[in-house]
Amino acid sequence: MIKAYAAFGPGEALKPFEYDPGVLRASDVEIAVEHCGICHSDLSMLSNSWGITQYPLVPGHEVVGRIVDRGEFVRHLKLGQRVGLGWHSGYCMTCSTCLSGDHNLCADAEPTIVGRHGGFADKVRADAASVVALPDTIAAQSAGPLFCGGITVFNVLLQHNIPSTARVAVIGIGGLGHMALQILKVWGCHVTAFTSSETKKADALKLGADETLNSQQLDASTSVARQFDLILSTVNVGLDWNAYIATLRPKGRLHFVGATLDPLDINVFPLILNQCSVSGSPVGSPASIHTMLDFVARHNIEPVVESYRFDQVNEALARLESGKAHYRVVLSR
């Protein structure tokens, strides 16, 4: 039996919950969970904001732990090896996106906490292809957030071949944004943090921003016109996107990794005149996670986390929901 924490309905507190995972599939591994980050997607799933939640729901998709069992087809991971598991726990492996290395875009990819149980538990299972070895040089306690939030921002730089010479702005200095600032700094970019909070302004500069801009004064500020090659939005609220697009350089890109449910309401003329793009992307593929881990290990990048014990899970969720966490909340044994 796997001992987990589950919600039994929208908005309900998590309670201890046991389930029998059955016989281990030949391509699966079982991970003994040591740490598990909490992502805003966990909150969205708990409240069923996306209408796809199945209860009981065991959240948790920023897992770090050790392999304790593996199916007969698994070769690349060993018993006792420390690994990470993110938003996806399996892929079809044979569609053209999977065969092209874009497993994260597979239409049949299996999300770790949709219709199956996640990492708020002593153990979790996943198809071994979705599980990535964690280098020894990365601190396990804070590594969980790399596997969802971290890869989501890192993958943008890979997918769009962002050069080190780019000027990049980040909207939202939270779980994703604080990792983006650190990564962009060592990537070599000029980094601007959009924030309206004085506290976050100081933090942003420490994390790697070259400058901060007050997002609430964007309209009045004409000095930033035609300045950014990339604006990375990590927030899940609607903003005046046309004002941000006006700050893009020719061929610039406004890219969304935060999912607002409001339509974007974008004027097409500025996109045409300046050859700009508006785009989005989800988490990354296993190959891109591997590349990210190599990169953050080399540059000593570490998510800034607040730690809670697994039995404090409801307190930890409330802390994330308050918006006051600096900057990611992680459950640890």
Place this chain on the structure above:
Amino acid sequence: MIKAYAAFGPGEALKPFEYDPGVLRASDVEIAVEHCGICHSDLSMLSNSWGITQYPLVPGHEVVGRIVDRGEFVRHLKLGQRVGLGWHSGYCMTCSTCLSGDHNLCADAEPTIVGRHGGFADKVRADAASVVALPDTIAAQSAGPLFCGGITVFNVLLQHNIPSTARVAVIGIGGLGHMALQILKVWGCHVTAFTSSETKKADALKLGADETLNSQQLDASTSVARQFDLILSTVNVGLDWNAYIATLRPKGRLHFVGATLDPLDINVFPLILNQCSVSGSPVGSPASIHTMLDFVARHNIEPVVESYRFDQVNEALARLESGKAHYRVVLSR
């Protein structure tokens, strides 16, 4: 004196108009106009839809003619040489976009018919950097539309490195769309034309489309989900863009070269899940025009035009405005 046709107010018919162009600038050439295509931008400028028109307005920015005078700094064009002139008649030449070869994105680029007089005339002047030699193997009579409409669609393939293996859909089978179909066909792509007209359906197949889809039945059609790498919209009306985005493959792009004034109203979640982009672009640079002319000459691509004499200019404008032209209207001597 230059003998032209000009409008003296919004919606007014064009009348004969003479103006003194003054002393030829050292970097300019004077072109004796042989042919001039009519673009929808000419109609927008005539009605002052964009609020930037200065009257008297001499429209015309799809010029083909011969060099009859050149300033002392001009070396790359000779007297008597046949050339083309498009939307831009000059660039600053020293900003980072110009110096990077992206003259078409120069913030100080000079549009041929904004604040200066265009090609509905016996002669027109332009900075020589914006004037491109027309190869002898391209028919002069139908070449004008290449210099605005043609380059606008061709440039998209250059800018986004569209591979020959791509599946591309074109929305709007008109002045731009009918050239896009021809270019995409010989580019090697699978080509789909979105149209709701039976006449245009047959034409689209002749011009190079592999298939046509009824744009009015897009919502009901689930069979085209995740199918296109690129959708090129050449129309200037609002459509159900989210329905089109649903037809994009992972990493697909909905690209606008037609300028609708309605905001795009795009849902961000599908962009994120499928790593899609929404983008736009204007005309191309002189270098890309040169590349296009080489390409269309090699593949015998020719705009399909209806010809009028210059003194029939008001009739020609009305024909374009009717939406019935197949597919571009050109004034010829």
